[in-house]
Amino acid sequence: MQTPAPFGYERATSVDGAIASLQRLGPEARIIAGGHSLLPMMKLRLANPEHLIDINDLVELSYIREQDGEIRIGALTRHVALLKSELLARHFPVFADAETVIADPVVRNRGTIGGSLCQADAAEDLSAVCTAVKAKVVIRGAAGERVVGMEDFHVGPYQTAVGAGDVLTEVRLPLRPGSGSAHEKVERRAGDWAIAAASAAVWIAAGRITDVGIGLSAVGLTTIHLTRAEDLLRGQAPSEDLFAEAGAIAAADCSPGADGRGPIDYKRHLVGVLTHRALRRAAARAASQEA
Amino acid sequence: MHYIREQVGLTGTHWGCDTSNCGACVVLMDGEPVKSCTVLAAMADGHDVRTVESLEVDGQLDPIQQGFHERHALQCGFCTPGMLMTTRALLDANPDPTDLEIRTAISGAICRCTGYQNIVGAVRWAAEHEAAARREA
Numbered sequence: 159m160q161t162p163a164p165f166g167y168e169r170a171t172s173v174d175g176a177i178a179s180l181q182r183l184g185p186e187a188r189i190i191a192g193g194h195s196l197l198p199m200m201k202l203r204l205a206n207p208e209h210l211i212d213i214n215d216l217v218e219l220s221y222i223r224e225q226d227g228e229i230r231i232g233a234l235t236r237h238v239a240l241l242k243s244e245l246l247a248r249h250f251p252v253f254a255d256a257e258t259v260i261a262d263p264v265v266r267n268r269g270t271i272g273g274s275l276c277q278a279d280a281a282e283d284l285s286a287v288c289t290a291v292k293a294k295v296v297i298r299g300a301a302g303e304r305v306v307g308m309e310d311f312h313v314g315p316y317q318t319a320v321g322a323g324d325v326l327t328e329v330r331l332p333l334r335p336g337s338g339s340a341h342e343k344v345e346r347r348a349g350d351w352a353i354a355a356a357s358a359a360v361w362i363a364a365g366r367i368t369d370v371g372i373g374l375s376a377v378g379l380t381t382i383h384l385t386r387a388e389d390l391l392r393g394q395a396p397s398e399d400l401f402a403e404a405g406a407i408a409a410a411d412c413s414p415g416a417d418g419r420g421p422i423d424y425k426r427h428l429v430g431v432l433t434h435r436a437l438r439r440a441a442a443r444a445a446s447q448e449a
Numbered sequence: 450m451h452y453i454r455e456q457v458g459l460t461g462t463h464w465g466c467d468t469s470n471c472g473a474c475v476v477l478m479d480g481e482p483v484k485s486c487t488v489l490a491a492m493a494d495g496h497d498v499r500t501v502e503s504l505e506v507d508g509q510l511d512p513i514q515q516g517f518h519e520r521h522a523l524q525c526g527f528c529t530p531g532m533l534m535t536t537r538a539l540l541d542a543n544p545d546p547t548d549l550e551i552r553t554a555i556s557g558a559i560c561r562c563t564g565y566q567n568i569v570g571a572v573r574w575a576a577e578h579e580a581a582a583r584r585e586a
């Protein structure tokens with residue numbers, strides 16, 4: 159039997175209540191949302207929190223809406239809602255791309271965007287997606303609320319800007335015209351973690367890439383933000399040669415480890431191909447939106 | 450899942466991988482299929498939980514159970530409770546699924562006998578018989 163170490167449990171009735179509980183119980187307390195990463199890790203004794211604070215009753219954290227030039231997603235929004243959202247499909251199709259290949263439909267009924275980002279597994283897809291679309295996250299703690307860009311979100315393996323007494327409450331996606339986005343993933347079998355995955359978003363105006371975001375999953379200790387490839391693409395006209403060059407940079411700038419999913423040279427090659435494909439598809443979507 | 454089996458005594462829900470991979474322990478929580486190994490009993494408090502035992506009513510098999518019987522969709526039977534609950538939820542949401550939709554729905558449920566072909570056939574059987582029953586009603 160896979161049994162977690164003993165732990166305490168309470169249900170939060172408000173975000174402020176959850177923060178107060180985190181403050182009171184100290185750094186060994188953890189928020190639990192869908193639980194589909196945390197509970198298996200507790201059973202395998204990879205995580206041993208002393209207290210769980212269940213936020214599943216905080217339905218006010220479950221929404222996808224447009225507000226003030228952004229799409230705002232509540233932290234407790236489940237994968238299945240991200241997959242089915244017409245608002246997201248219209249502005250950021252990268253979410254539906256990713257959500258069809260994250261775990262399986264039954265897991266997607268429980269897992270949440272906030273939980274995925276806070277778990278910050280380097281192989282997790284939504285962290286790369288949010289990096290690509292230049293998302294910002296809202297983090298609330300005892301001292302109030304702050305907004306952190308994805309570029310400052312990951313501070314180490316499984317470590318984020320969300321501190322011990324903090325709760326991630328919202329993900330914000332700035333809306334800008336001419337956008338296109340796509341996610342490409344290769345896995346060994348349905349529902350598995352990625353061998354490698356690439357998320358790309360481009361913003362195109364007058365035939366030029368005005369801005370671009372690229373995030374990689376499963377090929378480093380954290381989600382990889384491909385700043386060097388982004389610098390290459392910015393200001394250029396989209397082309398196959400350009401995207402191939404960006405793919406070559408991606409292959410060089412990732413740092414995969416060899417494991418049961420493949421050797422390092424294979425993963426680097428795969429990252430190059432997936433980055434190229436994600437950029438191509440993102441640019442095509444931007445063009446179709448422009449027309 | 451351990452609460453369902455050991456405290457409530459309903460052993461139809463099977464205990465497989467215990468880490469949300471295999472799908473043998475799927476139950477319906479408020480109508481949605483969930484992997485019960487990865488929902489704490491305390492988290493389910495106040496919610497409606499349906500296990501495989503709820504499918505048969507007064508000796509009458511649910512069409513999905515009948516479909517598994519007609520199409521020989523179980524071999525060892527270990528994955529069957531999870532498969533039944535997962536596909537019951539599919540038909541509740543989508544009464545006429547394509548083969549691809551059925552395969553996607555059970556993509557988080559592992560049959561180690563690898564009898565997927567017959568499981569897809571069983572779900573089709575149930576869908577068609579439920580549609581016929583609705584037409585007669």
